[in-house]
Amino acid sequence: MGDIEVRPYQDADERGWVVCRVLSFLDSAFFDDVRREKERYEHPAIELVAERNGEIVGLIDVECEEEPATICEDRPGLGGMIWHVAVHPDQQRRGIGTALLREAEAIANRRGLARFEAWTRDDPDVQAWYESRGFVRVYSYLHVYVELDEGLRDAFPVTDDGLRPVKLFAHYVGDRPDDMRRRFARVHDDVLYERRLV
Ligand SMILES: CC(C)(COP(=O)(O)OP(=O)(O)OC[C@H]1O[C@@H](n2cnc3c(N)ncnc32)[C@H](O)[C@@H]1OP(=O)(O)O)[C@@H](O)C(=O)NCCC(=O)NCCS
Structure with missing residues (x-):
């Protein structure tokens, strides 16, 4: 992790964000969910990237509720929806996804969010990642x-x-x-x- 910087997304990152996301999803059940532009949000969002030697190698986007149940499910507390989390395939299992999540959580706590939600498909590795980071399955x-x-x-x-x-x-x-x-x-x-x- 020493040469990795987690920092806020900037407009100049867009191409690197798109490339990192496409490559990260190649071996997942979302392989054909391709975006050609960075998603933008109606509500305030936490948008972070992980950079290594000038290259975007990880990203996380969390859209944050200001009113309950406007983005997430109707469950107790303001939620943040993780719309995108991805780490470049050559850089996975080195703690980058966790570092992005932890920084997003710190920001979410300061904003008064009570919880994160995320939708994922049936990739055992990805589910193992969510569960080992403290996420609990709600329904499917x-x-x-x-x-x-x-x-x-x-x-x-x-x-x-x-x-x-x-x-x-x-x-x-x-x-x-x-x-x-x-x-x-x-x-x-x-x-x-x-x-x-x-
Ligand atoms: C899911 C993802 C974001 C995790 O990021 P990461 O940087 O690879 O994960 P971290 O290094 O922070 O965490 C690794 C931990 O996650 C779990 N994990 C990750 N990959 C795993 C695997 N292949 N098998 C078992 N556990 C795994 C383990 O608990 C692991 O800890 P360990 O290495 O100490 O055993 C990343 O793998 C990814 O981009 N996957 C493809 C894109 C995707 O599907 N995103 C989610 C869409 S909803």
Whole structure:
């Protein structure tokens, strides 16, 4: 960690932020959640980067509630939503993600936040990271990527003006998740984690 600096994000970091995020997510269940610009927020946000030799090697963005349940779930205390946390694949497991999280927590405490929330998918390593950093699983549901040739072709016919739907993305909130896992090739758990800060 000696040569790593955790500091606030600046506009000049945008390209490095985007590149770091894309590379970090390559081996995760979010591999195709590609952003070409840094996300900007409606509410105040904690936006930090980790820099090593002039390169962005880690990032965290937390959007902060000013009123309860305006960004996060309706649970006790003002929340901060971790929209992005990522460490360059060559730099993972060196404490950079933890350093970013700890600095974000210190700032959140000063702002009076009571908790952090984060959504993540079914990457065991990532879930191990959240759990080892004090996050607790709240609930989950399924993200389902459907190729309509997987048995849903008839539900989405060609439109009168010639559009032929090919695929869809769906949230599954029913009570037979194993059926969905058997039926479709790409199904993810989407898990809400929470960490109390005080
Ligand atoms: C999740 C992530 C941010 C963690 O950052 P990091 O800098 O690699 O993690 P740290 O070095 O701070 O923490 C390491 C700890 O996390 C856990 N951990 C991390 N990777 C792990 C793995 N492959 N297997 C088991 N535990 C792991 C362990 O507790 C580990 O501690 P240890 O090394 O003492 O055993 C980073 O791995 C990442 O960017 N992953 C891909 C992007 C992503 O999926 N982001 C989250 C989207 S919601």
